[in-house]
Amino acid sequence: MDVIWFAVFALLLAGYFALEGFDLGVGLLLPVLGRSRDRRDRMVAAMAPYVLANEVWLVALAGTLFGVYPLLEGPVLFGLYPVVVAMLLCWIVRDTGLWFRRRLGGPRWRAFWDGLVWLGSLGLAYGWGPALHGAATGSPLHPLGLMLGVVTTLLMAFHGWTFLAWRAPALTGTARPGRALLVSAVVAALPALAVIALSAPHLLDHTTPGTTLNVLSLMVLPFAPVMLGAQVWVWRTFRPGEDAPRTPSFF
Amino acid sequence: MDVLELARTQFAVTGSLHFLFVVLTLGLAPLVAIMHTRWAISGRPLHEGMTRFWGQIYVVNYALGIVTGLVMEFQFGLSWAGLSHYAGDVFGAPLAMETLLAFFLESTFLGLWIFGWGRLPRLLHLACIWLVALTAYASAFFIMIANSFLQNPAGTVERGGRLELVDWGALVANKAFVFSFPHVVGAGLFTGAMVMVGASAYHLRRRTPDAEFFTRSLRTGVVMAAVGIMITVAFGYAQFAGVQEDKFSAKTWAAVPLGFMIEFGQLLALVVLFVMLPMIGVLHRWRWTHPLLIIMTPVPFVLAVLGWLAREVGRQPWMIWGKLTVADALSPGLTPGMVTASLIGFTAVLGLLAIVDYALIARMVRRGPRDLALGAPAADAPRSPALSL
Numbered sequence: 008m009d010v011i012w013f014a015v016f017a018l019l020l021a022g023y024f025a026l027e028g029f030d031l032g033v034g035l036l037l038p039v040l041g042r043s044r045d046r047r048d049r050m051v052a053a054m055a056p057y058v059l060a061n062e063v064w065l066v067a068l069a070g071t072l073f074g075v076y077p078l079l080e081g082p083v084l085f086g087l088y089p090v091v092v093a094m095l096l097c098w099i100v101r102d103t104g105l106w107f108r109r110r111l112g113g114p115r116w117r118a119f120w121d122g123l124v125w126l127g128s129l130g131l132a133y134g135w136g137p138a139l140h141g142a143a144t145g146s147p148l149h150p151l152g153l154m155l156g157v158v159t160t161l162l163m164a165f166h167g168w169t170f171l172a173w174r175a176p177a178l179t180g181t182a183r184p185g186r187a188l189l190v191s192a193v194v195a196a197l198p199a200l201a202v203i204a205l206s207a208p209h210l211l212d213h214t215t216p217g218t219t220l221n222v223l224s225l226m227v228l229p230f231a232p233v234m235l236g237a238q239v240w241v242w243r244t245f246r247p248g249e250d251a252p253r254t255p256s257f258f
Numbered sequence: 259m260d261v262l263e264l265a266r267t268q269f270a271v272t273g274s275l276h277f278l279f280v281v282l283t284l285g286l287a288p289l290v291a292i293m294h295t296r297w298a299i300s301g302r303p304l305h306e307g308m309t310r311f312w313g314q315i316y317v318v319n320y321a322l323g324i325v326t327g328l329v330m331e332f333q334f335g336l337s338w339a340g341l342s343h344y345a346g347d348v349f350g351a352p353l354a355m356e357t358l359l360a361f362f363l364e365s366t367f368l369g370l371w372i373f374g375w376g377r378l379p380r381l382l383h384l385a386c387i388w389l390v391a392l393t394a395y396a397s398a399f400f401i402m403i404a405n406s407f408l409q410n411p412a413g414t415v416e417r418g419g420r421l422e423l424v425d426w427g428a429l430v431a432n433k434a435f436v437f438s439f440p441h442v443v444g445a446g447l448f449t450g451a452m453v454m455v456g457a458s459a460y461h462l463r464r465r466t467p468d469a470e471f472f473t474r475s476l477r478t479g480v481v482m483a484a485v486g487i488m489i490t491v492a493f494g495y496a497q498f499a500g501v502q503e504d505k506f507s508a509k510t511w512a513a514v515p516l517g518f519m520i521e522f523g524q525l526l527a528l529v530v531l532f533v534m535l536p537m538i539g540v541l542h543r544w545r546w547t548h549p550l551l552i553i554m555t556p557v558p559f560v561l562a563v564l565g566w567l568a569r570e571v572g573r574q575p576w577m578i579w580g581k582l583t584v585a586d587a588l589s590p591g592l593t594p595g596m597v598t599a600s601l602i603g604f605t606a607v608l609g610l611l612a613i614v615d616y617a618l619i620a621r622m623v624r625r626g627p628r629d630l631a632l633g634a635p636a637a638d639a640p641r642s643p644a645l646s647l
Binding site: 082106223 | 331340358599611
């Protein structure tokens, strides 16, 4: 059972990078590909239907960390205190930027929140470098972690670009098939996969006792098909096609 | 302030902010689902307008619910690592279930509901909002189980200096949970309904052109407010059957918010059940009542936060009643500087965003059901009138 939950944990972490990675990438590319308001609107509209279904993988990851590895939850998050606080603030401004940018009509209002979407995406994408490195080694502000942040940022920007080329090729000038998006998703998840592979023995050693794990398994695992089904439904509903640009964008 | 007081302040500020938005989410989710159901059955533009107008208020409120909730989830590890060290094998399970079974699905279905407008088949679109409402209540269910465990650690034994889960059923049947969960549900319904009542009264008072729209909203609001306040009051008093000894004795100031909540809650219950409900047929015409209805809108929010203050302050000095003090639950090595920095950051950012969010909601209420963004076709698609009455 502890191997199954390790697989769930690894899937949630890798899934977050593969999915939310392109949302953050699109946010990073806002000043690059979205020099006009209309282009930024179309970039945000391209990712908007996926954002809620993507970011929630990290919420689920944190919950699983608490439920399955309670002895690691405190030390890992506390050990990364400044990084976690900064990343939370970035996450908050990125999200509210998306929710608020179209709520008032003025161009300056929208430009302001677009700026925060970019800043929040940048902070989150970069923060994953020190966070991953720190979670694996225990030292959050190590030069290696700071360099890894550059890598995660670039990978997510690349993933975001591939996503746009798949869903809204007019914005990138080149079209990419679904296969390319799959490849960039795997590439974006590589740093996370590496860290989780290295930490596997440590994680497995700290699994919560059998009673708790059984309760979790009985309660959660029967719903796993529903959770995956809901995610698949999102991708089926919003796949690119003739009418994709006409999806209403609330963001 | 020392580090313990700072960490407690941070939890109280972010937790109160979170619940202000959550309580409205819990109330509006079923109301919007009911309106959407009416629309799906009747196909009338009036019902579509109600779904979109109240739905938009629901989702804009939801935004702050998410971001304040993120801080809550991570704060346990940041400030209270002693809790997961001592009781993570118990406390972590309901929180993990909340994220996986409730919020994961809630967020996914909400995205489908917002962006699937006009794309999803009619009944599947309707199913999305009901699933959002269902999973929102599942969220409250698991969070209240976790909180009730702190109030009364049922179903556990201490072994080797740590708490172990022995009986999940006892955690769910916890006497601190069975009455507090419906109490919270009722408070949510009441708050959502009173927002509908207040916003409708505003438009009826100003004689805006949407009289039918807001007369119907007002009636729905009054009925739901009556249902909500009855549940809240009944299960509020029922909780005293399972309350910890000495929790609200004179030595703690938890009795103060409790007293205020009970006094004002009872007064509101009398007003809703014996004045507003009997007058439901004429309330929309009696314009002199409308300023009073508008003034009442924020009261349920204040009472909800007072209720939480009473429950949580009354637990002091315990993190887990009789087992672990808040002082022992603090992350070892946490410094006042760390908490001060994060407290300022979270309070400033979330506080400002909360103000902007409420200003946006107030503006949406003032503008009424025209040019709604929720469910509007994309800009390059042919536009149809947002609402035709």
